[in-house]
Amino acid sequence: MPAINRDLLAPLAPGGHGYVLLVVFLSAIVSAGAGAWIYQIETGMGQTNLHPPIFWSAYIASFVYWIGVSHSGTFISGVLRLSKAEWRRPITRIAELMTIISVVIATLFVFYHLGRSWRWYYLIPYPNQREIWPDFRSPLMWDATAVFTYATASTIYLYLPLIPDFALARDRIGGWRRPIYAALSLGWQGSQQQWQALNTAIRIITPLIVMVMISVHSIVGYDFGMSLVPGWHTSIIAPYFVVGAVHSGLGMVAIGLYVVRRTYRLETYIRLEHFDKLGKLMVVMTLTLAYLYFSDQLTVWYGKVPDHMAVLHSVMSGTFAVPQWTMITLIYVLPLLTLTIPAFRHWPLGMMLIGLSINVGMYIERMLILIPPLSHPRLSYNWSDYFPSWVELTIMAGSFALAVLLYVLAVKFVPIISIWEEKEGHLHGRESQ
Amino acid sequence: MVENHNRVGLLALFPPDADIDSSRLRLEGAGIFQEQITLLSPIPLAAPKTQATPPFWPYGITIGAGLVGIGIGLFFSAGTAVLYPLVTGGKPIVAAPVVGIISYETMMLMAVVVTFVTMIVRIRRARDLTVDREARIDDGRLALSVRDIHDDQEATVRKILEEAGAQDIRSVSADLPLLESQSPAHVVTMLALCCLAVAGCSQDMQEQQSYQSQEAPRLHSPSGSIPRDSRTVISHEALAAHRMPDRAKELFRINCLPCHGESGEGTGPVAPYLKQLPANLRASRVRALSSTEIYDIITQGKDMMPSFLGELSADERMVLASFVQSMRPDSPPAQP
Numbered sequence: 001m002p003a004i005n006r007d008l009l010a011p012l013a014p015g016g017h018g019y020v021l022l023v024v025f026l027s028a029i030v031s032a033g034a035g036a037w038i039y040q041i042e043t044g045m046g047q048t049n050l051h052p053p054i055f056w057s058a059y060i061a062s063f064v065y066w067i068g069v070s071h072s073g074t075f076i077s078g079v080l081r082l083s084k085a086e087w088r089r090p091i092t093r094i095a096e097l098m099t100i101i102s103v104v105i106a107t108l109f110v111f112y113h114l115g116r117s118w119r120w121y122y123l124i125p126y127p128n129q130r131e132i133w134p135d136f137r138s139p140l141m142w143d144a145t146a147v148f149t150y151a152t153a154s155t156i157y158l159y160l161p162l163i164p165d166f167a168l169a170r171d172r173i174g175g176w177r178r179p180i181y182a183a184l185s186l187g188w189q190g191s192q193q194q195w196q197a198l199n200t201a202i203r204i205i206t207p208l209i210v211m212v213m214i215s216v217h218s219i220v221g222y223d224f225g226m227s228l229v230p231g232w233h234t235s236i237i238a239p240y241f242v243v244g245a246v247h248s249g250l251g252m253v254a255i256g257l258y259v260v261r262r263t264y265r266l267e268t269y270i271r272l273e274h275f276d277k278l279g280k281l282m283v284v285m286t287l288t289l290a291y292l293y294f295s296d297q298l299t300v301w302y303g304k305v306p307d308h309m310a311v312l313h314s315v316m317s318g319t320f321a322v323p324q325w326t327m328i329t330l331i332y333v334l335p336l337l338t339l340t341i342p343a344f345r346h347w348p349l350g351m352m353l354i355g356l357s358i359n360v361g362m363y364i365e366r367m368l369i370l371i372p373p374l375s376h377p378r379l380s381y382n383w384s385d386y387f388p389s390w391v392e393l394t395i396m397a398g399s400f401a402l403a404v405l406l407y408v409l410a411v412k413f414v415p416i417i418s419i420w421e422e423k424e425g426h427l428h429g430r431e432s433q
Numbered sequence: 434m435v436e437n438h439n440r441v442g443l444l445a446l447f448p449p450d451a452d453i454d455s456s457r458l459r460l461e462g463a464g465i466f467q468e469q470i471t472l473l474s475p476i477p478l479a480a481p482k483t484q485a486t487p488p489f490w491p492y493g494i495t496i497g498a499g500l501v502g503i504g505i506g507l508f509f510s511a512g513t514a515v516l517y518p519l520v521t522g523g524k525p526i527v528a529a530p531v532v533g534i535i536s537y538e539t540m541m542l543m544a545v546v547v548t549f550v551t552m553i554v555r556i557r558r559a560r561d562l563t564v565d566r567e568a569r570i571d572d573g574r575l576a577l578s579v580r581d582i583h584d585d586q587e588a589t590v591r592k593i594l595e596e597a598g599a600q601d602i603r604s605v606s607a608d609l610p611l612l613e614s615q616s617p618a619h620v621v622t623m624l625a626l627c628c629l630a631v632a633g634c635s636q637d638m639q640e641q642q643s644y645q646s647q648e649a650p651r652l653h654s655p656s657g658s659i660p661r662d663s664r665t666v667i668s669h670e671a672l673a674a675h676r677m678p679d680r681a682k683e684l685f686r687i688n689c690l691p692c693h694g695e696s697g698e699g700t701g702p703v704a705p706y707l708k709q710l711p712a713n714l715r716a717s718r719v720r721a722l723s724s725t726e727i728y729d730i731i732t733q734g735k736d737m738m739p740s741f742l743g744e745l746s747a748d749e750r751m752v753l754a755s756f757v758q759s760m761r762p763d764s765p766p767a768q769p
């Protein structure tokens with residue numbers, strides 16, 4: 001156990017030159033993104049390439065993508081904890097941190113898209129002199145409610161197993177962080193009543209958060225599915241969104257596992273077995289997603305409804321064919337070709353690259369969900385095309401850098417592997433042998 | 434209880450495989466209550482066999498909170514829909530699927546948050562202030578704290594602990610000062626109070642009814658505003674004299690020109706589309722009218738001409754009346 005403490009608290013030590021350089025580099029990109037946003041606020045939404053009939057585009061696609069990535073933590077940690085999978089232990093914290101950071105980034109995209117973002121509070125129902133009341137029949141209100149619930153619940157879910165680790169950090173790490181750890185550890189001593197309270201809370205909240213997770217991305221799917229736009233109006237959209245979200249989330253976890261393991265030399269904790277299990281899970285998700293996608297497109301193709309066919313044609317062989325087939329290669333073909341080989345799943349770098357491929361593919365996929373249907377409305381007189389403007393691209397890059405920056409900073413504050421759960425697993429492993 | 438005896442606490446460290454359960458029983462045999470004993474461990478331990486099944490009440494709290502959450506969802510999605518009936522998209526004002534979705538989310542929110550808060554309260558309550566945090570347990574030891582014991586019991590307890598295999602026994606002062614003299618709760622409360630000051634940054638003034646830049650022309654004065662002058666107080670002449678003709682021209686251009694035309698001859702751009710031709714304001718028939726009569730026509734309308742009562746203030750109508758009256762009857766009526 002002293003070894004576990006030493007190894008897993010080591011990442012909290014102040015970073016070296018490389019770390020500082022990375023933080024400065026990321027901050028620069030974040031500042032560029034912030035500058036672009038200020039510019040967009042100053043000069044108006046005309047800085048984006050939004051135009052009739054395309055009123056939802058890069059920002060909303062990014063919102064959907066980031067909410068999707070946030071499913072990594074909840075799925076890995078929630079579902080695996082529920083099923084008492086032992087191999088979850090070193091992965092949960094890495095994934096839960098991703099969840100909370102990507103929910104923050106996703107929320108930011110809503111604000112970029114709002115245009116007059118300082119009026120965001122119009123969404124909150126409270127008696128006001130404006131005589132404005134949000135219409136709860138709009139899926140966007142469901143979305144706001146669900147994302148708020150999800151953000152709150154996943155913050156709590158990240159925090160719960162952190163309490164004993166914060167107590168450990170409080171006792172072992174001095175400096176400016178000590179009072180913060182002390183406050184966050186809630187006076188944790190490790191008495192049996194405290195353990196019981198904590199475990200009961202985790203046991204109650206875990207199934208709840210899995211149910212919230214499924215509802216959140218379903219509702220994000222409803223944002224599209226409830227409209228009559230050809231290409232969006234399909235009943236399969238909710239499960240398709242949820243599975244797609246988990247797909248990109250698992251990819252992101254593979255990247256995180258690889259980077260954390262390599263940077264902090266945690267090979268004894270994040271073992272090849274973990275990559276192997278994750279790879280198997282990714283195969284299941286790839287197949288499920290492919291199955292849902294095929295069912296959806298087959299229905300459209302067989303139905304031959306002209307409005308829907310216009311969208312399908314533009315995607316399969318028209319304007320959007322290149323991104324479409326890139327996407328299919330990245331998220332279906334490559335993962336299936338590689339992850340089904342057992343030896344490949346034991347190759348961390350390869351797993352990371354597949355995670356990267358899935359995430360690039362899923363970003364393109366989110367764009368393809370939005371833009372082809374919007375650019376082919378039922379009346380063909382204003383069919384159109386879209387590519388993000390430099391302002392949109394800068395904001396997207398800045399947000400991505402912000403996600404990485406927050407993660408890099410969080411690693412210095414939060415033990416990246418749940419220390420007490422690792423100890424518990426160690427003990428279980430010893431008993432079962 | 435007893436007189437002010439010296440009361441002490443003991444904290445013993447055990448190896449991870451120590452038989453804590455039996456030493457607990459022996460301590461109880463020596464007259465120590467269960468409440469005085471706290472076992473500290475680095476990981477949750479399996480509950481001792483003597484302990485009953487865990488209580489149901491934490492689940493009950495979660496379920497109760499979920500029910501309250503459903504109530505909140507019902508209130509917002511159904512209650513407010515009744516209060517603010519907005520008809521859109523052919524859906525009923527209170528739509529069951531919507532109520533279901535919103536209530537589901539608020540149910541989850543309340544259940545998770547309340548469970549979390551309950552857990553915080555339980556962890557804080559279970560904190561034993563006379564036991565300092567024993568950092569060494571994180572290296573895999575177990576710690577047994579026995580507190581609030583009489584000094585005559587101390588030797589017995591020490592002996593039991595030593596026999597059970599305790600590696601290190603130290604005494605803890607029974608009335609140890611609080612762990613944190615300034616609890617984080619104070620800091621949080623102070624921060625929350627400071628946050629209240631943010632309310633001072635309200636920009637409600639910017640929501641008032643004054644004329645904003647880029648705002649479309651306003652047709653009505655804000656309700657409740659008091660006219661500064663009206664025709665009962667100021668004479669037409671005085672009014673006409675001190676009004677700038679520019680203003681009158683502008684009002685004429687906005688309100689009259691479409692029908693009556695730039696020169697007032699009834700040849701405006703809209704005139705060809707009207708069933709009945711607009712009046713030529715320079716005709717002798719109009720010239721014969723007094724400014725009060727013209728004012729009344731502007732106010733109430735005449736034949737095809739609509740009333741401008743809602744569009745223009747009394748003041749503006751009067752300025753226009755004077756302006757129309759001041760037009761010179763120089764050219765013959767134009768026939769489109």
